[in-house]
Amino acid sequence: MTQTSTSATAPTALPYLDGDVPLGTIPSADLLPVRNPANRDEVVGTVALGSADHVDRALDLAVAAAPGWAALTATARADLLRSAADALDRHDPAARAVLLTREHGKVRWESTLDVGGAAAILRYYAGLAAEFDAEVDHRNAAGTARFRRRPLGVTAVIVPWNYPVYLASLMLVPALLAGNPVVVKPSEVTPLALTETLRILAAALPPGVVTVVPGTGSVAGTALTTDRRVRAVLFTGSTATGRTIMAAAAPTLKRLGLELGGNDPALVLESAMIDDRLIDELVRGTFTSSGQVCYSVKRIYVHRSRYAELVTAYTEAADALVVGDGRDPETTIGPLTTRSQYDRVRALVAEARRHGARVRTVGRRGTTAHWERGNFLLPTVVTDAPHDIALVTEEQFGPTVPILPFDTDDEAVALANGTDYGLAASVWSADASHADTVARRIEAGSVFVNAHRLGASDLAMPFGGAKQSGLGRRHGFVAVEECSELQTIAHVVNPASLPGPTVAAPPTRPSPSGRKEQ
Structure with a gap:
């Protein structure tokens, strides 16, 4: 029922x-139920x-x-x-x-x-x-x-x-x-x-x-x-x-x-210190709000020498996530808000599998009694993915992330810039100078260093996108x-200082009566 x-x-x-x-009476036919995505039977x-x-x-x-x-x-x-x-x-x-x-x-x-x-x-x-x-x-x-x-x-x-x-x-x-x-x-x-x-x-x-x-x-x-x-x-x-x-x-x-929209990359440089803080920040930056944040981490690029280390630590940390009803205190991330987004994320992950990517499902179900009636998805960490699949090139807006290796800074920057998006990005390094040099090459409205999550862009910091991530x-x-x-109100008190010759007085001409008129 x-x-x-x-x-x-x-x-x-x-x-x-x-x-x-109210702005007038609304016919009942124009009323749409708002449903709880944690239990689609519940009309909120x-x-x-x-x-x-x-x-x-x-x-x-x-x-x-x-x-x-x-x-x-x-x-x-x-x-x-x-x-x-x-x-x-x-x-x-x-x-x-x-x-x-x-x-x-x-x-x-x-x-x-x-x-x-x-x-x-x-x-x-x-x-x-x-x-x-x-x-x-x-x-x-x-x-x-x-x-x-x-x-x-x-x-x-x-x-x-x-x-x-x-x-x-x-x-x-x-x-x-x-x-x-x-x-x-x-x-x-x-x-x-x-x-x-x-x-x-x-x-x-x-x-x-x-x-x-x-x-x-x-x-x-x-x-x-x-x-x-x-x-x-x-x-x-x-x-x-x-x-x-x-x-x-x-x-x-x-x-x-x-x-x-944004397809926001995180670049973990060879000079990064892959410790608990870095891993915790990256996991938060990816999975907060089940990945439904415009500038959350959507792609992670890691220097090949640090790749295996990061994938292992990141996957272990993400495995502690608890998916469930947002009202439950034990829940870490809630459901996808819309069923269409739920279906799209599942399709992106399925396509990655078909192209040979390795998909690791992490996290665990919470104690919700309505799992099958909610838009719940356990997070996935995707490795060995081709660079040209939709999971990598498009904005997923869900709890899934591809992690890909790179060999040089030039390659990392090219991969980061290789989409039509440019909302945000992050660079991770223990060397502030190295991070800043790379950050300046990224085509994004905001580039964060050693952070990439809610709060990293405060109210005083201008925020917006490059390329097809927006205007303004x-x-x-x-x-x-x-x-x-802007409005300019100009009071001209000395017209003679303006350029151009002075217009001569009009010549006199005879009137019908024989008198001269100006």
Whole structure:
């Protein structure tokens, strides 16, 4: 028998404005169940698939809110953002973390980090307000000019399912500080904890500054990316979807911020010290969130002289992982969030086997009673794999990793750079100079040395992709800059200093009356 959630308070992700006011009535046919990936029989809540009409009405509200929000100084906006952070802290973030674990599958510490990130990001960007408000004066022979930043206008934020609250906040908050009202489209896969978070945030801000329209990419996403009232689109997700958004936004020349897929390499150099710390960091960097992190380790390249040593130590460490329900304290990694991703990872591993790769299954099952009803996959470590199979060349987004040898630094760099991706990478060495020399040759937006996991890129460090891993940068003040545009106000008090000859006075000509006219 199919089990469903019977709680009268099971959350529904509805299109919202101003905190608690729904954007219209949603027909029941447009409600989609949100299921627990640890037990697909369990319905955690429902998501209303917002229509193009909901997007239209949300944009009306955002357009109406835009002048008032832009007229505030960033310092005044920052005060409201801090108040919103306080409100998020008061409204039971622990409960939202439990909700996120149920809809996503990730373990509790990750959900706590994800949900708690919203308040932390609000406070961080509030601290950058003075930098936004600062204006630069310029003088020349013609007069004076002032350079200032101004908002772009209504901004659409399209959120992925893997770290929904944290990644939404990284896009949303810089846009708010810069003076833009924002319409957010959560993923229909994990909309519940994010929508609850955004309801609290919206209630702490002026009406219409934040609106939420959950829905599918093909309907709500398309409506946002094609509407000419939207001046910027911020998106985190797959490269394929990024291309679709770029094409949809082209006719109206929207500003784009795209953080896209990654096939992130870790290079373990001959000069590395393969000790417990290195192994622990690499295992964390690979398998956190079951590998469903945009910049987690996807490929490991090891100098041939250290290859056997690393494979043995890494496999033994990964064998301690426990796969199960994210609510279970013994669980190390949870299930895959979607069944389609579960099927894809299994297919990638099967293809590797067919091409002669050695696949080691590691870790153990937790005590969950619903193993067969969950999207659970034990981790796999893959060796002896050809370099051209999909497991190596594509982003897996799951608990599997190929480990491959190299002979020289040149070969390692060529292998690392040999895909269309360039989000992140890491270099591992006991020689800081050696590591830095190699890191500078890697085509990636971020290269970490002796680390490669959540937290390695903090909020002050610009983050984004090279090549087909995206456009623009998140984190730091650069994210605020990308949500605004420069304006120059020039006061010309000495036109004579400008180039070009003076235009002569027009010649006089006789009037019909015989008088001369100018």
